[in-house]
Amino acid sequence: MKLSLTTSLALHGALAAAFRVYDNTAYTNTSVGFGSSNINWIPNYVCIPLLAGGTLPSAEAWKTVVKQWVVYPGYPLVLDCEQLYLNDAATADQDLEWLATLQTWAADVIPAGSVIGWYGLVANTNTALYGHLRTLVANHTPTAFFPSAYTFSYSLSTWKTALTTSLAKAHAVNSSIPVIPYTWPQYHGNYSFFPVDLWSAELAYLASQNSTLAGFVIWGGKNHAVCNDACQATAGQQPWLAATRTYLASLYGQYSGTPEVAGGQLFTGL
Ligand SMILES: *[C@@H]1O[C@H](CO)[C@@H](O)[C@H](O)[C@H]1NC(C)=O
Ligand SMILES: *[C@@H]1O[C@H](CO)[C@@H](O)[C@H](O)[C@H]1NC(C)=O
Ligand SMILES: *[C@@H]1O[C@H](CO)[C@@H](O)[C@H](O)[C@H]1NC(C)=O
Ligand SMILES: *[C@@H]1O[C@H](CO)[C@@H](O)[C@H](O)[C@H]1NC(C)=O
Numbered sequence: 001m002k003l004s005l006t007t008s009l010a011l012h013g014a015l016a017a018a019f020r021v022y023d024n025t026a027y028t029n030t031s032v033g034f035g036s037s038n039i040n041w042i043p044n045y046v047c048i049p050l051l052a053g054g055t056l057p058s059a060e061a062w063k064t065v066v067k068q069w070v071v072y073p074g075y076p077l078v079l080d081c082e083q084l085y086l087n088d089a090a091t092a093d094q095d096l097e098w099l100a101t102l103q104t105w106a107a108d109v110i111p112a113g114s115v116i117g118w119y120g121l122v123a124n125t126n127t128a129l130y131g132h133l134r135t136l137v138a139n140h141t142p143t144a145f146f147p148s149a150y151t152f153s154y155s156l157s158t159w160k161t162a163l164t165t166s167l168a169k170a171h172a173v174n175s176s177i178p179v180i181p182y183t184w185p186q187y188h189g190n191y192s193f194f195p196v197d198l199w200s201a202e203l204a205y206l207a208s209q210n211s212t213l214a215g216f217v218i219w220g221g222k223n224h225a226v227c228n229d230a231c232q233a234t235a236g237q238q239p240w241l242a243a244t245r246t247y248l249a250s251l252y253g254q255y256s257g258t259p260e261v262a263g264g265q266l267f268t269g270l
Helices: 005-008 044-051 059-069 092-108 127-140 158-175 196-208 227-237 240-253
Strands: 021-026 038-044 077-079 116-119 215-220
Touching: 005 044, 005 116, 038 059, 044 059, 059 092, 077 092, 092 127, 127 158, 127 215
Parallel strands: 021 215, 038 077, 077 116
Antiparallel strands: none
16 A cells, blocks of 8 residues: 555654665666665756756746656655856855745645755855855755765775765755765766676665665666667666665565665655
8 A cells, every 4th residue: 555645744753764775767678676766856958958048947837847857746856957056156146046946946846745955966065155055955845965976987985985075065064964875877987887896885885874874866877868779778787787686675675574774665755
């Protein structure tokens, strides 16, 4: 039986520490499954043309986009508008106003109590502008930080260092906001799938961080520019998928019967 959204919200406090793995992949004919949770996102390539005129889109235009992309109502919505990163004091006030307006308009057309957060924003906010980000956080509850934890080289330690830096920034802005990093089984630089031993090591490390992370997102394939037809058609045959499923099977005890962390498919709040 499916829990109603109201029931879900009532459970919010009790499950505050649950660790979830979100499937934000869109590889052809391939979803992660195995207890991963749904999530919604609006990509940067959708945001860019909407802001291209140097003004906000109309509320109606933005709400139409939100309704189109929120395919799993009640699950978190991640917004990605990278030109609004709070990294320039000269434009920060306007950026904040636009970020707040876009998230308020989004909240108007999705179920009450939905998580709304911004991809990449916390790690790309200048220290001097943390106050701006705190104002944005106060504008919508519940929220979460969704920093990138993408992979640039075959080095677990480099990847960990970058993640640790993002986490420290998130905590400096507001340590009570859940952090849910974005992972991706392809190299950020050339989009090839990186060796599965590195991917498995990243997954294991993320699970070990369940006291500071509320989970993580697996991204991939949403943007044709980073996974073309040939990549799409074979993405599900790459070893990352089996490794991810093996990991999920024991993470939640779905198949072993002994969960390693609390969490699971049914998203009930952060
Ligand atoms: C992709 O980039 C990674 C990291 O720089 C590198 O190790 C790998 O050889 C590259 N692969 C291809 C196919 O260029
Ligand atoms: C941090 O976030 C919580 C939850 O939204 C909020 O109650 C609190 O006021 C925030 N703290 C700061 C310093 O903004
Ligand atoms: C995806 O699945 C559909 C329906 O089974 C099939 O027709 C199509 O060829 C598949 N595409 C790829 C790239 O495997
Ligand atoms: C976090 O993971 C450890 C094992 O690594 C486990 O003992 C603990 O229960 C987990 N905590 C939550 C909240 O899932």
